[in-house]
Amino acid sequence: MAFAVNQDMVDRMRSVSALQAEAESESDVFKAAIKHLQEAGLEEVLYTPARQFGTYSERIGSYWSLTPRARPWAIVQPRNTEEVSKALKALVKTNGCQFAIRSGGHTCYPGSNNIVDGVTIDLGLMSQTEYNPETKLASIRPGGQWTGVYNTLEKLGVMVAGGREGLVGVGGLLTGGGKTYYTCRVGFACDQVVNYEVVLADGTITNANESENPDLFRVLKGGSSNFGIVTRFDMKTFPAHDVYDGIVTFPPSSGDAVIDAFIDFTKQLHVVDDAHILAMWVSMSQRDIAMLNGIPVDPAQPPDLTMVSMINMIMTQLDGVEASPSLERFMNVPNPINNTMKHTTLAKKVAGFLLPSNREDIWFSLNYKLDRRIIAKNVEVYDRLVKDIGERSPGCVIQMVLQPFPTSFGKHSTERGGNMFGLERFKDDSVLIIVAVEGSTPGFYDMAFPIFKAAVDEIEDYAKSVGGDFEFRYLNYCDGSQDPLSTYGPENIRKMKDAAAKFDPTGVFQTKVPGGFKISKVKTPE
Structure with missing residues (x-):
């Protein structure tokens, strides 16, 4: 029986064939990283070119831009905060292993949210948005995109000040500051966050807000990925309307x-x-x-x-x-x-x-x-x-x-x-x-x-x-x-350096995560 094959199907079949033929890295560091991730119980969400190659290819192809579509040794997709902690501890204890962190993957310069010789922690399975009508807070996971966030919240009659383009990811926008439609009224998106759930470099899961880790809370408002992996943002809401x-x-x-x-x-x-x-x-x-x-x-x-x-x-x-x-x-x-x-x-x-x-x-x-x-x-x-x-x-x-x-x-x-x-x-x-x-x-x-x-x-x-x-x-x-x-002013540079030293004393996010802007590379103000 004959059937029609469109160009998309041809491209997919070529991609699958290429991946099947691609050998895994021979690096001892790669083998150790895979072993540690498997021992952490992450086998089901661990993808390499030779294992679960379809999902591996799909995640690379899901980047909005071609520029960051590197081919890492492996991709690990935690399903919850506890698995983020397990993945982070597994990679940190792997000597010589570098890794990248991806939320929505919208930042487009090479190496920003992906890596070649290393492992990418892909937060794409953590994309849920929940709303608490009593606190009027939306709890938003980092791997979502703003179209999904807005669709969920509008059905509940509320809205948050978030991204302005549908494919922009939650995590990068909020840790980078976040210019919104409502900046003229309420400041930046990060100014609407009242609590961050964060996984620190040693795998500790903690919260940062005005009363708990207030120094970490402040630097996460625009300080990017220098201090930990944010796994939940609790944001203020307001009534949705046309x-x-x-x-x-x-x-x-x-x-x-x-x-x-x-x-x-x-x-x-x-x-x-x-x-x-x-x-x-x-x-x-x-x-x-x-x-x-x-x-x-x-x-x-x-x-x-x-x-x-x-x-x-x-x-x-x-x-x-x-x-x-x-x-x-x-x-x-x-x-x-x-x-x-x-x-x-x-x-x-x-x-x-x-x-x-x-x-x-x-x-x-x-x-x-x-x-x-x-x-x-x-x-x-x-x-x-x-x-x-x-x-x-x-x-x-x-x-x-x-x-x-x-x-x-x-x-x-x-x-x-x-x-x-x-x-x-x-x-x-x-x-x-x-x-x-x-x-x-x-x-x-x-x-x-x-x-x-x-x-x-x-x-x-x-x-x-x-x-x-x-x-x-x-x-x-x-x-x-x-x-x-370096343009945030001397006082804030010092605050970021102090927080990085306190919450990541071994410099994991400065040395083992090469992507992103590093506070360690900014000159200390005199």
């Missing part, structure tokens, strides 16, 4: 008007906190633009690789108000091409707002003072970047996203006990930018990285030259070559 949200698309010729509206909006966030915006300069194919705007596309239609440049204003009125004064100036920008504004919920919004997947990705982030000259320089450099990289890699996606970063964000954090960012020390409003490029042509990453980094360096140098430098880098957007922890 928002008025969508994308209004403009041609590049409307850029000056968008910049003026952006500056006015940022200034008014000190007194008005009812809306959230992203100003996105984007160059991609018509097909990708349609997908980003939620417009149905024919999957059988081959994509047109011709790059098109547009400005997408991604706007969310948090109270569901259509005629919001906060967004009026954006709505009055001339020559709109498309408008998808509508009433929706956050769960539906993030489920539909997905960046293109299965490409190699490079992200860089900067902050600089709110200055029209620097924004104009951004646009100038971006236009050259589109030309330089676009000519070398047809079909790539290049984005520059401007986000308001007023001083009120730091005030909200301080009111809630503070975090590691140290934003309270700044007196000037700023702009948070992410410049991102995605491509799938052979050798894309190696080709694009130096061009991309030079462009970001040019923006940073220009900001410094006009007195617009802002010494803060948002960790969750940074490339691995950047150094966000």
Whole structure:
């Protein structure tokens, strides 16, 4: 009997064949790590290229970006906090064994959440979200993605201030700080966490909150993976309700008007906190633009690789108000091409707002003072970047996203006990930018990285030259070559170093976990 075989089936069969033919490492360290993990009772959730190869391949393929899809010696997927403790103790006692920690796997620079010569602890089976109506707290496991969190909580009539894109993972966003739709009202996502359940380097399971391990509690708010593996976040909730949200698309010729509206909006966030915006300069194919705007596309239609440049204003009125004064100036920008504004919920919004997947990705982030000259320089450099990289890699996606970063964000954090960012020390409003490029042509990453980094360096140098430098880098957007922890201020650097020495005295998370930003690499303030 004949049957149809589509390309997806062919790719899967090729993948399985390749994995079956792949031998396991001959390393004695690998063999010892496997032995220790098996002795810890983790055989059922231990995957290697030669054993449970289907699940091994599936977990590697589940990374949003191609860039971190390394092939570790093995993947271990704990099902609960106790198994995280067992896995951690097994790997720590394996001499010479390094390991990676993955929650959602959305960070895209190489080595951030995966490893080659080592073992990846994959928290993907720990993705549950629970709600306690008495405490009004949501208990969220680290391996979930925000689409699932929001779907669960909205059905219960509540919401949390979490990620803004459906595939972003819980653990990385919250330990890195977490910019949310509600930062203008309640600070960062980490400011809404009231308790962390943490597995320390020696396997001890503990809690960190205002009364229990308060020093650990504080540094986990933005200090990333330097202190332990967080296995549960207890977060404040608020009533769920509709928002008025969508994308209004403009041609590049409307850029000056968008910049003026952006500056006015940022200034008014000190007194008005009812809306959230992203100003996105984007160059991609018509097909990708349609997908980003939620417009149905024919999957059988081959994509047109011709790059098109547009400005997408991604706007969310948090109270569901259509005629919001906060967004009026954006709505009055001339020559709109498309408008998808509508009433929706956050769960539906993030489920539909997905960046293109299965490409190699490079992200860089900067902050600089709110200055029209620097924004104009951004646009100038971006236009050259589109030309330089676009000519070398047809079909790539290049984005520059401007986000308001007023001083009120730091005030909200301080009111809630503070975090590691140290934003309270700044007196000037700023702009948070992410410049991102995605491509799938052979050798894309190696080709694009130096061009991309030079462009970001040019923006940073220009900001410094006009007195617009802002010494803060948002960790969750940074490339691995950047150094966000060093920008948190001397006091917070000391707090992180002290906490790392206290809760991880043997330096497990500094030496055996090479991925991520390490507080040990930051110079101790004098």
